[in-house]
Amino acid sequence: MIEVKNISKVYGKKSNKFQALTDVSFSIPKGASVAIVGKSGSGKSTLMHVMSGLDRPDSGLIIIDKQNILELKNKAVDLFRAQEIGFIFQSFFVQANESVADNVSLPLEIAQVDRAKREQKINTALKSVDLFDKIKNKAKDLSGGQKQRLAIARAIVNEPGIVFADEPTGNLDSATGDKIEDLLFELNKKNKVTLIIVTHDSDLAKKCDMRIHIRDGRVTKIDKTGDGK
Amino acid sequence: MRTIDVINRAGRSLKQAKVRTLLTSLAIAVGSFTLTLALAAGEGSRQYADKIISSNIDPQALMIVKDKSLFGEGGSMSGGLREYSANSSEYNGLTFKALSASDVKRIEEDKDIKKVTPTFLVSARFVTFEQKENKKYTTDITAFDTSVRPEVIAGSLPANGKQINDDEVVVPESFLDTLEIKDKQKFVGSGVILHLERPSKELSKEQVQEIMITKGIPGLEEASKPISMDVKLRVRAVSKKSVTSLSASNALFISENTARDLSDFMTKGTSQYQSYISVMALVKPGVDPATVKHRLEKHGMIVKTAKDLQGLLFTIVNLIQGIVIGFGVLALIASVFGIINTQYISVLERTQQIGLMKALGMRGRDVARLFRYEAAWIGFLGGVIGALLAWGVGTLLNPWITETIGLGEGNYILVFQFIPAVVLIISLMIVGIIAGYYPARKAAKLDPIEALRTE
Ligand SMILES: Nc1ncnc2c1ncn2[C@@H]1O[C@H](COP(=O)(O)OP(=O)(O)OP(=O)(O)O)[C@@H](O)[C@H]1O
Ligand SMILES: [Mg+2]
Numbered sequence A: 001m002i003e004v005k006n007i008s009k010v011y012g013k014k015s016n017k018f019q020a021l022t023d024v025s026f027s028i029p030k031g032a033s034v035a036i037v038g039k040s041g042s043g044k045s046t047l048m049h050v051m052s053g054l055d056r057p058d059s060g061l062i063i064i065d066k067q068n069i070l071e072l073k074n075k076a077v078d079l080f081r082a083q084e085i086g087f088i089f090q091s092f093f094v095q096a097n098e099s100v101a102d103n104v105s106l107p108l109e110i111a112q113v114d115r116a117k118r119e120q121k122i123n124t125a126l127k128s129v130d131l132f133d134k135i136k137n138k139a140k141d142l143s144g145g146q147k148q149r150l151a152i153a154r155a156i157v158n159e160p161g162i163v164f165a166d167e168p169t170g171n172l173d174s175a176t177g178d179k180i181e182d183l184l185f186e187l188n189k190k191n192k193v194t195l196i197i198v199t200h201d202s203d204l205a206k207k208c209d210m211r212i213h214i215r216d217g218r219v220t221k222i223d224k225t226g227d228g229k
Numbered sequence B: 001m002r003t004i005d006v007i008n009r010a011g012r013s014l015k016q017a018k019v020r021t022l023l024t025s026l027a028i029a030v031g032s033f034t035l036t037l038a039l040a041a042g043e044g045s046r047q048y049a050d051k052i053i054s055s056n057i058d059p060q061a062l063m064i065v066k067d068k069s070l071f072g073e074g075g076s077m078s079g080g081l082r083e084y085s086a087n088s089s090e091y092n093g094l095t096f097k098a099l100s101a102s103d104v105k106r107i108e109e110d111k112d113i114k115k116v117t118p119t120f121l122v123s124a125r126f127v128t129f130e131q132k133e134n135k136k137y138t139t140d141i142t143a144f145d146t147s148v149r150p151e152v153i154a155g156s157l158p159a160n161g162k163q164i165n166d167d168e169v170v171v172p173e174s175f176l177d178t179l180e181i182k183d184k185q186k187f188v189g190s191g192v193i194l195h196l197e198r199p200s201k202e203l204s205k206e207q208v209q210e211i212m213i214t215k216g217i218p219g220l221e222e223a224s225k226p227i228s229m230d231v232k233l234r235v236r237a238v239s240k241k242s243v244t245s246l247s248a249s250n251a252l253f254i255s256e257n258t259a260r261d262l263s264d265f266m267t268k269g270t271s272q273y274q275s276y277i278s279v280m281a282l283v284k285p286g287v288d289p290a291t292v293k294h295r296l297e298k299h300g301m302i303v304k305t306a307k308d309l310q311g312l313l314f315t316i317v318n319l320i321q322g323i324v325i326g327f328g329v330l331a332l333i334a335s336v337f338g339i340i341n342t343q344y345i346s347v348l349e350r351t352q353q354i355g356l357m358k359a360l361g362m363r364g365r366d367v368a369r370l371f372r373y374e375a376a377w378i379g380f381l382g383g384v385i386g387a388l389l390a391w392g393v394g395t396l397l398n399p400w401i402t403e404t405i406g407l408g409e410g411n412y413i414l415v416f417q418f419i420p421a422v423v424l425i426i427s428l429m430i431v432g433i434i435a436g437y438y439p440a441r442k443a444a445k446l447d448p449i450e451a452l453r454t455e
Helices: A044-051 A074-084 A100-110 A115-128 A144-156 A174-190 A202-206 B003-016 B018-056 B101-109 B173-179 B205-224 B256-267 B289-297 B306-349 B351-359 B364-404 B418-435 B437-445 B448-453
Strands: A002-011 A018-028 A033-038 A059-064 A085-088 A162-166 A194-199 A210-215 A218-224 B061-065 B088-091 B094-097 B113-118 B126-129 B132-137 B140-143 B152-155 B168-172 B191-198 B227-239 B251-254 B278-283 B302-305
Touching: A002 A044, A018 A044, A018 A059, A018 A210, A018 A218, A033 A044, A033 A174, A033 A202, A044 A162, A044 A194, A074 A085, A085 A144, A100 A115, A100 A144, A100 B003, A115 A144, A144 A162, A144 A174, A162 A174, A174 A194, A194 A202, B003 B018, B003 B364, B018 B306, B018 B364, B018 B418, B061 B289, B101 B113, B101 B278, B113 B256, B132 B173, B140 B256, B168 B173, B173 B227, B191 B251, B191 B256, B227 B256, B251 B256, B278 B289, B289 B302, B289 B306, B302 B306, B306 B351, B306 B364, B306 B418, B306 B437, B351 B364, B351 B448, B364 B418, B364 B437, B418 B437
Parallel strands: A033 A194, A033 A210, A085 A162, A162 A194, B140 B251, B168 B227
Antiparallel strands: A002 A018, A002 A059, A210 A218, B061 B278, B061 B302, B088 B094, B113 B278, B126 B132, B126 B191, B152 B227, B168 B251, B191 B227
16 A cells, blocks of 8 residues: 655756645555656656655655555665665666666666575576577567566566556657557556556556546546546 | 675676776786886895895894994995094004903903904915915905805815814806816915005104115115015815805905904004904803894994895885885876776766666666776776786896896796785775775766666
């Protein structure tokens, strides 16, 4: 369960001040798939950064599993991110010169997972995105869709409870994008991962249990489909 | 993040920028090369000096003098105004304070002294060899040192600690060339004559008058003629050329008694009679020479133990080594800026990677470590390259150096040691880490959101 309460975020100072988020509140049940939708510049990425502890809001609460992460010290927030959160970015951010395996290994190293357990976790993650045969390849030799699958494998390798995806299909053609989407929802269903997708693709948004609409830093509408609460 | 993982990642990112890594570490390698050679040269020179000293000086020996300048301390060897001392000796036109007979007696009476040998200054006007008639030669002459046994190529030497007979002489191998003697076995046993001359006594007016009256002009001529003496010796042995033995190669050895007699003859009637510029004393075994040294120094003598002499030589070696090390350190300082520059650019190039790692929960401290370890890797690489290069070049050059400056077979001026090399490489890694400090801090402070925005 993620509860976002009265979040406000201001960028810059004095004359350059810009109110990116204003009094944003909502809650996301565990295991749900959520789309944050809105026009460019509406504050979607900012919201995602704040929710994941990457950035600090000026006011409000982010309560994840009864813990207000804004109260935690930097070190604890880093640890929380390493253990509980997976990230997928629009422009992949895979390390081109590193091997596929080393890319996926990074979150495990950061979370100080034992060496002995790593290999198995890496293999499982790569198999679930169907990239196991490329394990020894350099990341730069992969196609765009494969890179994003690699990014997904990296996001899920440490079995996080929450996966954030910022425009995960934005850089892909629609056929490849569809495959990535299927993969994400499969993860959501099978592993009970809370999936939070930032997107302006309404088709993708429709596939989610819940949509949070944002305009100019404010939540304008929250709608749910199916039997989701 | 675990240290081993940080080290592995650091190593991998360097591998991905091979050329840049290599070029940066080459700058360090220059420093490492210079330092390795300096260390090797220092060690080699020290070992060589050690060898020379131990094959020339008994560790229990004391060198005793009265004149500080003889050990190169205080006062110059020549010129300048110096206090007159009745007890002074002249050598090569220089005047030195000398040890008097009573000084020598004092040393002899010390309870821990086994043996005292004054350095007799024997200078023959000329020397003739039976096998080379009608030719006159000049050479240094010294007393045979019983504690050093040179190898011989002809004849034989007495057992260690025993003197040669008073009518015997040991000739160095090098003299055979000058004498053009082929058959060295025949040379052994042949005669050598030392011709000594000392100026006649200065005659007073009364003495001149007296001689004139009693003996006339021829008598006066006779009286003012230098007094000369011929000493006939025979060759006992020919000593082998030795590079580590200082005296064996260039002087005739005569027995201690003969040396004393000749020295007395030369100085008879002068203030230098039975006074010596230096004295060598042997301390009884088991007694620390340093304690005897302190005792004698209370009596105004200047005493050096074998260790002191070694120190004297080492000071020079250390000074030269220090200068070379200075150059090496200079090269290192230059390379530090190379590392800073490389790592700084690397941080700028990898902002996105750093941002990702921080977004995934990597601590700033660990990011800084990653960059510091990369710098340490560069230091390690440079250190190893430089040390190996120095070792290779040194090993190739050593025989040539030995031959060129005539060190003698088996002596090398560049002695490479493992431990100093390891210490050097570790130091270079630390230098790398220090150089990487600023770029690493910049990486640690990077804002992940900012970094992830850059595309
Ligand atoms: N560091 C910053 N300083 C000042 N303004 C910022 C900063 N970061 C974001 N903003 C502003 O905040 C607003 C929200 O930005 P955000 O990146 O959250 O938009 P977004 O909804 O993700 O847009 P897009 O769909 O294009 O990614 C934008 O107007 C942006 O200009
Ligand atoms: Mg965005």
